[in-house]
Amino acid sequence: MIDKYRRMLLSGNHAVSWAARLSRPQVCPVYPITPQTPILEKIIDFVSEGEMTTEIITPESEHSCMAACITASHTGARVFTATSSQGLLLMHELLHNGAGNRSSIVMFNVNRTVAAPWGFWPDQTDSLSQRDTGWIQFYSESAQESLDTVIQAFRLAEQVNLPTMINHDAFYISHALESVLVPTQEVVDEFLPPINLQYRLDPELGQSAGSNADQETWRRSRTDMDEAMNRTLGLFPEIAAEWAKISGRPQYNMIDEYQCENADIVFVTLGSMCGTVREAVDVMRDQGKKVGLLKVKSFRPFPVEAIRSALNGVVNVVVLDRNFSPGLGGILHHEVRSALYGVESPPALHGYLAGVGGVSVSPQQILEYAENLSRKFPSFNSEWV
Numbered sequence: 094m095i096d097k098y099r100r101m102l103l104s105g106n107h108a109v110s111w112a113a114r115l116s117r118p119q120v121c122p123v124y125p126i127t128p129q130t131p132i133l134e135k136i137i138d139f140v141s142e143g144e145m146t147t148e149i150i151t152p153e154s155e156h157s158c159m160a161a162c163i164t165a166s167h168t169g170a171r172v173f174t175a176t177s178s179q180g181l182l183l184m185h186e187l188l189h190n191g192a193g194n195r196s197s198i199v200m201f202n203v204n205r206t207v208a209a210p211w212g213f214w215p216d217q218t219d220s221l222s223q224r225d226t227g228w229i230q231f232y233s234e235s236a237q238e239s240l241d242t243v244i245q246a247f248r249l250a251e252q253v254n255l256p257t258m259i260n261h262d263a264f265y266i267s268h269a270l271e272s273v274l275v276p277t278q279e280v281v282d283e284f285l286p287p288i289n290l291q292y293r294l295d296p297e298l299g300q301s302a303g304s305n306a307d308q309e310t311w312r313r314s315r316t317d318m319d320e321a322m323n324r325t326l327g328l329f330p331e332i333a334a335e336w337a338k339i340s341g342r343p344q345y346n347m348i349d350e351y352q353c354e355n356a357d358i359v360f361v362t363l364g365s366m367c368g369t370v371r372e373a374v375d376v377m378r379d380q381g382k383k384v385g386l387l388k389v390k391s392f393r394p395f396p397v398e399a400i401r402s403a404l405n406g407v408v409n410v411v412v413l414d415r416n417f418s419p420g421l422g423g424i425l426h427h428e429v430r431s432a433l434y435g436v437e438s439p440p441a442l443h444g445y446l447a448g449v450g451g452v453s454v455s456p457q458q459i460l461e462y463a464e465n466l467s468r469k470f471p472s473f474n475s476e477w478v
Contacts, residue, residue, distance in 0.1 A: 098274040105266035108236040110135035112243035115281040118173035122150040122161035129177035129203040155180035159187040166196035169293035178205035192227025195292040198256040205263040214451020215262035217416040229257040230393040234367040236271040253321040262365040322394040347396040353385035362413040373459035397432040415448035
């Protein structure tokens, strides 16, 4: 372990910068926006100090930044960028282009409230509102997970030919300092081979990008993207297992079950709130209460079968959303509801808007959610009453 890593005290954002450096992207278009800016500032520091070789492009907006990412990917280059909130929204048009052109871009998004009103707080509505653009979406709960996931995302994006977005929460992760194991360049090089993209502009390949298409061709492009998403469901666990073997790090999965054995209540959530719920679950388990956590790492593709299997036999499922779709409610809540539709004897599904707009959610509040549920449905477990 000592030979493969050095332990560093890093913010979540600087952990992402280290992951980008170790992945050797050839092009990095950059545009600053709070609270993402430290990611790109650190990358520029690496380049200016001669510790990282990449072409930095500084366009006039996030829209132009994504345009630069797509064109760089068309040349066959490994591409990385980062953004947040309004910056991600400004990229929206070109996110569709990047996925439709099968550009293997890796982008890190720091989840932040969107305007209006103006705010700088952790909220996942920015990325979840991009769920239909064709980008793979992963969520991490710690600086360490963000670092590991960025490295794995390059391998995945370049194999399935889809752009990949990794997300972590503003400030709770982006600016909080953690002890992070940073792998050596040799470890990452063993895992991440030189880039060789299937989709690129090369006279020997005779391919074009972004041209007009008839109806059937356009439809086929979407079904092809869907097939690539479905490949991800099987491929990412293989990639994660290989990273775990090479690096000695624990393996990440599309979902992660914690204390779900014989649970009467399972909380389901994304991002940094998983850590909060995990603490609350430990307290309730010590009290003899059967409670668990289902952490969803992959939002696109959405791991429907894995979620069905994990929640099979659970009495009550509580979905915690740090996002809000007006007229619908919590986005993850309704995605889980859709996944469970049609299963035999499904659990009772409850949704809480928890942490929307950056409102702090403590372990004690998680305990209160469970207690409120037990009072509302006292018959499901006599240990609660």
